[in-house]
Amino acid sequence: MQKLAGPVxxxxxxxxxxxxxxxxAIMGAPLIENLESDFTIHIALGKKSRSFLKLADIPTIPIxxxxxxxxxxxxxxxxxxxxxxxxxxxxxxxxxxxxxxxGSEVDYVDIDSKFTxxxxxxxxxxxxxxxxDPREEKHQMISVLDIMNIRLKSGDPKYARFxxxxxxxxxxxxxxxxxxxxxxxxxxxxxxxxxxxxxxxxGIN
Amino acid sequence: xxxINPSQIDGTPIEELPLSKLIxxxxxxxxxxxxxxxxxxxxxxEKEKSFFLEFSNIMPSGEIRPLFPDFKxxxxxxxxxxxxxxxxxxxxQGVRFNLKGHYFKSPVPIDLDFTILxxxxxxxxxxxKIFDRRIEKTYxxxxxxxxxxxxxxxxxxxxxxxxxxxxxxxQKIIKIxxxxxxxxxxxxxxxxxx
Numbered sequence: 364m365q366k367l368a369g370p371v372x373x374x375x376x377x378x379x380x381x382x383x384x385x386x387x388a389i390m391g392a393p394l395i396e397n398l399e400s401d402f403t404i405h406i407a408l409g410k411k412s413r414s415f416l417k418l419a420d421i422p423t424i425p426i427x428x429x430x431x432x433x434x435x436x437x438x439x440x441x442x443x444x445x446x447x448x449x450x451x452x453x454x455x456x457x458x459x460x461x462x463x464x465x466g467s468e469v470d471y472v473d474i475d476s477k478f479t480x481x482x483x484x485x486x487x488x489x490x491x492x493x494x495x496d497p498r499e500e501k502h503q504m505i506s507v508l509d510i511m512n513i514r515l516k517s518g519d520p521k522y523a524r525f526x527x528x529x530x531x532x533x534x535x536x537x538x539x540x541x542x543x544x545x546x547x548x549x550x551x552x553x554x555x556x557x558x559x560x561x562x563x564x565x566g567i568n
Numbered sequence: 569x570x571x572i573n574p575s576q577i578d579g580t581p582i583e584e585l586p587l588s589k590l591i592x593x594x595x596x597x598x599x600x601x602x603x604x605x606x607x608x609x610x611x612x613x614e615k616e617k618s619f620f621l622e623f624s625n626i627m628p629s630g631e632i633r634p635l636f637p638d639f640k641x642x643x644x645x646x647x648x649x650x651x652x653x654x655x656x657x658x659x660x661q662g663v664r665f666n667l668k669g670h671y672f673k674s675p676v677p678i679d680l681d682f683t684i685l686x687x688x689x690x691x692x693x694x695x696x697k698i699f700d701r702r703i704e705k706t707y708x709x710x711x712x713x714x715x716x717x718x719x720x721x722x723x724x725x726x727x728x729x730x731x732x733x734x735x736x737x738x739q740k741i742i743k744i745x746x747x748x749x750x751x752x753x754x755x756x757x758x759x760x761x762x
Contacts, residue, residue, distance in 0.1 A: 413622055413624070415620050415622035415623065416621045416622075418618070418620070418621070419617070419619070421574050421619050423571055423573065423574060425572060425631035426633075427632075435625075
């Protein structure tokens with residue numbers, strides 16, 4: 364068998380560890396062409412974390428695609444009970460779905476988000492559903508763009524990094540931003556509601 | 569784009585090779601990909617085929633060249649397999665071959681978990697678990713035990729005298745295992761009373 368060159372020997376094209384979500388469609392194009400099918404990158408955050416590629420068949424070309432690196436330990440410590448990040452890579456777009464649970468055993472919210480980036484970099488879909496109480500169907504809808512636009516009094520972004528740019532977001536940046544937002548969101552839910560001032564007439568109608 | 573043939577090593581189909589022949593290519597593939605472990609899984613159900621490449625904590629930093637037998641669905645799913653997972657896991661310690669899935673030969677429904685770990689010189693692990701869904705009981709055996717099983721005449725039951733444990737091709741391993749399963753389900757048609 365032909366001896367393959369290892370990464371240290373420069374036998375592969377070096378790649379950025381952080382790839383903009385839409386660029387995954389560009390990187391995945393040869394694989395899609397070879398398989399004649401879309402493929403999925405799946406990242407699971409949980410007690411047993413794993414990442415995998417789901418393909419329709421065994422490819423007959425070397426696979427060169429960047430798998431987003433997520434610091435599972437860090438995000439679990441930050442509050443994710445579990446989550447699955449699915450990246451459906453198609454010839455013209457990448458659909459990213461994040462589903463999971465954030466918080467403690469008692470106080471938690473469920474996340475269901477859809478973020479679709481066209482290969483051109485345009486955003487086709489951006490929505491995050493945060494379910495607070497599934498029994499009462501109490502939820503909040505927000506988007507990655509909304510979260511990015513939340514600012515401190517100083518004008519600095521509250522949840523985004525200074526380096527984050529909406530059109531060039533990578534998977535890790537989205538998760539990091541969402542995590543920071545959810546921490547605050549959960550904290551706000553745990554705070555007792557401010558006591559209402561008694562009505563002027565003493566409550567007598 | 570470079571074309572590769574993931575189902576052959578130097579022109580020989582992988583299923584016609586013993587697991588020991590995968591050790592060196594596995595080391596090369598891991599070195600090229602920057603991985604310490606690469607799990608490859610082929611899943612066949614009656615309706616679907618999928619191929620998975622699974623990574624542990626380290627993500628690939630180089631190209632991945634799959635190394636996997638070209639199993640035909642009809643060939644693999646014959647003899648009562650309803651769902652089959654074939655896994656070839658490449659590690660720096662050796663190559664693991666797993667055969668898992670659901671097998672049903674009326675009236676016996678079983679789940680199977682068969683694993684062989686090929687080390688540098690010999691099999692380091694060899695285990696077969698058979699879970700009978702009807703009584704929720706697990707039976708354990710090994711491929712070595714299957715190969716050593718004899719008939720009343722003293723002849724080997726599932727293998728030929730020329731077949732040597734540890735040197736069998738992947739194709740032969742599957743063939744012997746299927747022969748054993750057919751016999752096992754036949755023997756266990758009637759549930760024994762405790």
